[in-house]
Amino acid sequence: MDKRKIWVVCDAFDHVDSFTGQLISKAYQLSKESNGSVQAVFIGNASDDELKRCALYGADEVVYQQCETKDEKVWLDILSDIYSSIGADIIMFTNTDFSKTLSSLFASRFEVGLTADCIDICFEEENGFVFERAAMSDSVQARIICINSQCCTCTVKKNAFVETEINAQKELNIRKWEYTGSFIADPAYEIINSVKRVCENNTDLDNAKIVFGVGRGVKDGETFDMICQAGKKYNAVVVGTKCVVDDGLLPKKLQVGQSGCSIAPDLYIAFGISGANQHLVGIRNSRQIIAVNNNENAPIFNIADVKIVADVKEFMKEFAE
Amino acid sequence: MIKIVVCLKMVPGKLINAEAGGLIINPYDLFVLEKLAELKKSSDISVIGICMGGESARDGLIRSKALVCDDIYWLNDIKFAQADTIATTKTLTAAIKKYIPDADAVICGGHAIDGETGQVPAELSEKLGITYFSSVADIESFGNDSAVIVRRDERQEMTVRCRYPFLLSVDSFLTYASNLNVIALKRAQKWEYKIISAEELGIASTDCGASGSKTKVINSVNIIYKKESIEIGGSIKEKADHVKKLLQQ
Amino acid sequence: MNTNEEMQLIEAVREFAENNLNDPEYLEKFSPEMWKKIADFGLLGITVDEKYGGLGESYHTAAAVFENLGYSCKNNGFVFVVNNHIWVSQNLIYLYGSEKLKDKYLCDMTAGKRIGAICITEAESGSDALSMVTKAEKTDDGYILNGSKAFISNGPIADIFIVFARTGEENNKSFTAFVVEKDFPGVKIGADIEKMGLGSCPTSEIVFDNCIIPKENVLGRYNFGSLIMTMALEWERCFEFVPHIGAMRRVMERCIEHVRSRKQFGRPIGDYQAVSHKIADMKVGIEMSRAMLYRIVDLKDNMKTAFIDTSIFKLYVSEAYIKTCRDAMQIFGGYGYTKEYDIERELRDALACSIYSGTNEMQKNTIYNFTTNGESL
Missing domain, CATH: 1.20.140.10 (Butyryl-CoA Dehydrogenase, subunit A, domain 3)
Structure with a gap:
């Protein structure tokens, strides 16, 4: 039987980044389980030396298409071209916004199965490739397979797999692809204005790893100050609910929930937040949620991983030690 | 008159309010509805809602009608159920091509809060063959041949003029729509919501529902760490120390 | 038991109140913005027929809605303003007014463009309402009103007043209810009275100094004002x-x-x-x-x-x-x-x-x- 083709779509454009390395490492592992071979499909602008780094993680072949633009539609056409020619059994994408779009367009075009945000992939004789993902709303981890599908595709969550250099020396074939279609992105839009988002220390919510949330249960200035001090100490961004922003304690840009602002830090600690609707939507994606509230029935405890029933002021006094 | 299609999904209310029962409009879709309600006051736009859902979607559809929708296509058939993103996309595509083939814009919430994948908008744009814009934070205006939107990603915020037709995936959400008024709500309650079956839509069963899906969940496992919230007991000092330890990690 | 439609209405009202009517800055101060919001929300004409811009709901539904409004809106004074406007001003015109009066005022009132109030109490007649001294005299084209009313809720912000005055040429034992516009000549609105509570409901004295009222502005029948007063009290005792x-x-x-x-x-x-x-x-x-x-x-x-x-x-x-x-x-x-x-x-x-x-x-x-x-x- 022909070897199963395991593809990794590299989207870092000009180098093999660690996310790609993670995917190739997993692909290599899967190739051993499933009698497969690993192709790193690289679109962008990189030197041969850089491409050869794919061998470190276990790739057998790199299919390289030189391309000046990083545009989803253009990459879709290139990828389609390659896929239509050589085919694949499984295609792994990263879950960056770019690859999420690219993989969706691809899956739709070829009507193949696409599993989002995988945290694990394995190969089973009866089921073929089995993808695991966590459904956000439920506390459920689902195992998914592709059916009636020429190939299985998936986007993979960052750090789901570990970048591992293989022991053996791999003979790597770099196949330069010659795409003959257009590289010009669709001119159906025009950028009127573009503003760079400033990444200020402590106010860049999107990249904050630790966030402290302040709610109505923080009743006085003293407690609020203690939380801010703790925030500085642990390098956490301090945000607030609508009440707190209305009261003038924090500026509107640090309001989480109502303004449609949602965050996904590694750790979110809610101080005196009861857990009104808008706020919960805004913080659900946090990896770990700790809630401190003196009302044991506060709704926030429904989504908190660690529940602490305590008066916020008393808690902060101990915490600030 | 600019024709705008809004894809609507109803999700469990208890995802944002533990005491709520029933289904609510997905907060990302609600943002779109509210925005369109605002823009409708000063632009000549017609808003058509499309929703795949059973009878439990009715309350949400009534609200959508009250807020801004001029018309609603309710795809309600057991054959549509258990669709993965590919089947959902094909069903929505069939409906749009059949009922609003001349849509100028299709707008979707970026993802649904009940664990959706966020894949449908892009997949839909591919099937409809129209330009796709992701990470849309705001919609500013609808002109005669183009609209102005704001896209926001990690690095920048861009104001973009997009020519029709296009599909937007919107990343902002709302849990309350201030343009809802009770007079419109009452009218929406009296309106007749046409239910469209698979037969009426004219879609093959291999193109929708479980039979049209390309992925299938074979089993699910309850994960222990989420939801089962660990309560930290003991004195306040002990609680504080526990949190400090978690922070060190 | 509430029907499905009633439940939807109640939910919409609760959400509206929670998101718009609990501004901490206006808990004890009247906010015109808040008034505009509730007017735009469409709640004011809840039991008024749709042709006058209302919702046409039953009193049963109105009761469920207003109980929930009272629950979700902690600004008791604001709810008091809304109640005064609806039940003892706007609705009195709706239920007992002539077609002419309804056409003249109702749509504006259900849209919140004009705020209503009721004037019964005077400085010397509270519980003894029927001993009031405000008097209206017949003229060729209408009436001239003289007197003053005390502790009028919504006084400072109202555009339409339902005023009760003594009428009846012979024995002056009759009363008539009039619809008086703020802009009629002779209407003087007093200063805000500071109260112990219900701060967001402005209250004041209203003085009528040779106030000219057109003939058609009699509410109900001339000299039959006490009937209107009885009904007004019944509505107020319930819905307030x-x-x-x-x-x-x-x-x-x-x-x-x-x-x-x-x-x-x-x-x-x-x-x-x-x-x-x-x-x-x-x-x-x-x-x-x-x-x-x-x-x-x-x-x-x-x-x-x-x-x-x-x-x-x-x-x-x-x-x-x-x-x-x-x-x-x-x-x-x-x-x-x-x-x-x-x-x-x-x-x-x-x-x-x-x-x-x-x-x-x-x-x-x-x-x-x-x-x-x-x-x-």
């Missing part, structure tokens, strides 16, 4: 107090949350009967009020009189409401006495209800007279 049931629920829920978490002598204070019994009393007050309320709106939806029922209702609800707030303060202890906890404002707002819409003492007179002379139920 419906939101108070919601307020009681809100206050009770705050107490429940507090008694679960506040610990003394090693136990939550809810464990102690002196505390828990107060909450039981609150619950009884709410349920009994509701039972009475739905009996009343049932009568009204069937176009029957509820004169004595509303008097009993008013008496009962006001006593329960005041007791609930007073007990809440006791439950919250020292914290209840502070401004920050807002319980003291709930109590200040509640204390007025034994006075307005006819004092509780007058209600008891009414109830006694009815029970001993009139039909018994």
